[in-house]
Amino acid sequence: MSQAADEARIDAMHGFSSSEAGQLAEFERLNQVFTAIYEGASEDPPLRSSLQALRELFDAKHATLILRPATAQNAGAIINSDTVNLATSESYRTHFHALDPFVDLPDGQVVTPEELMGSSWQRSMFYRQFLEPVQVGHLIGADLHLDSGVLCRFRVSRDMHAAPFSENDKLIARMVLPHIKRALQLHVRLDDLSNEHQLFAGTLNRLQLGTISIARDGTVIDLNPEAQRIVGEHDGLLLRAQHLSADSATERRELQRVLRQALEDRPRSGPSVIDSLSISRPSGRGKLCLVVRTVPRGLRPDSQQSAAAVVFLRDPEAIRMQGANEVVRRLFNFTRMEAALALLLADGLTLDEAAEKLGVRRNTARTYLRFIFCKTGVTRQTLLVRMLLNNIVSLA
Structure with a gap:
């Protein structure tokens, strides 16, 4: 947190009793953890950066997420806070996950191994051969079953010389778990959307359909490979100072008119076709076919990075794959x-x-x-x- 933010927090606490100030500080600490969790939804692997905040929240040695299909027998994807030794993580993945008795926990319930196994926990081979050598003495955990069928194991550990996890720690964990689950579900959805985008982009490329994304100010912000090929030939359709243009003055004016209309008449939902036109080529080859569509405004304000219109481009003489x-x-x-x-x-x-x-x-x-x-x-x-x-x- 910045010095200015610290000073603002201290100023805000003036006039509160010590207990009220403590509650405000705890609320702010939790709020920072929740923010880190949701920011981690877009990371790959998910929530990696938030695990450090969770480790600090529980005053722990390690914080770990293990993600795997609910029916998988392997260790799955292991995401650790940056305090975990890579060799330790790899040894769990390759060997000790099969010996781990602290698994298949009640869905969404926060428990310790002692609550599930009693004194047999510390006599287990997993505890003696894996945890003791790395000085881990206390564990708390929960299993989360996501709608996508993925099982998430959330584990937090403390040094063997530290205090065991308290009921208050378990209460905080129960507060955190729903946010971890939502963030992971957001990650799955974002990942699905990314895969769909790649699939559609690949389909457009295979069908040799060019796409050119235009920002609100008329600048070109993205071209797929087929559009790059066509524009790169400098034969009829041109890219000048990051703006789409044409060799023919008449066609250039028409292209500018169509693009201007698309950028000014953006709907709130559902892309619409503004117009279609053809661009002749000085080489004498067949005319390029263009269709312009608007992109809905959505909730995000326009920026140089967001498309306001898309030009679909087709070269009738392109050799089909x-x-x-x-x-x-x-x-x-x-x-x-x-x-x-x-x-x-x-x-x-x-x-x-x-x-x-x-x-x-x-x-x-x-x-x-x-x-x-x-x-x-x-x-x-x-x-x-x-x-x-x-x-x-x-x-x-």
Whole structure:
């Protein structure tokens, strides 16, 4: 805590009795621990930094969290305060966790080993071979079963020459446990969201759909790999002073108008499509296709780090990755050649252009197209393209 904060706390306590001042100090100490616990929800591993605050709260030697699936037989993920020797932690992970009798505690109840085992605790092999050599004499703990199916073991230890844990210590532990449980559940949710984000980002990359995130002031704050590739070619769509631009003056003005509208008309919930436009390329290649969507405002104020709009970007001439070919084959039972032809048609090529790109005769390509029609149930090329776009190609 800073000196200014200490002085403010002391000033606030003037006028209180010594017992009231003590209660305020204890409340402030607990509040700092709760803050550390919730800040630790976003850490990986979770709550690592808060364990030092918990260790100090209990005047303990160590504070430990063990996270594992409820049915797992291994030690699980062990998160310790920074006072634990790495060799000691590893020896528990590889050997002593199987000997630990202080496990499978009543859900959410704070207990000591003596309460569960009596005098047999100090005669146990785990106590004599693991705890005594590292000078641990007293333990307090609780098990928490999270909604995600993860079991959390919370353990706090004291030196063998220290005082045993008191009823007041157990009371404080019972106050802390619900916050530890909520913070861990928040961590699981944040981890799920991160995994979903990576999954969706990977899908966009495989489908060769570029995404460009735009901040409230119009600056570009993030480009996925496909967008980086397209912008890096300097062919129609440009990045100037961290702002999206276009080679053509007319298209540049239209792009600026669309982006300005997206940034000004942000909804409170549910992203909406502002507009779509195409950007011509001086090289003569096919036009780039852009769709602009707003990002809901949410509760967090706008900043340079938060996206206010997203531009979805597609290069119709990009060579589709093998993964997309496999998806089309499985969805429609196409052969590899049929899938390749269908994807080229969806990219805007004519049948003649697709045949040339595949290195086959036009009549051969027409035969493949008839097979494609039979398998999809459509009878016209335009309907085929629409079906493919609706199923897998366009996510915007």
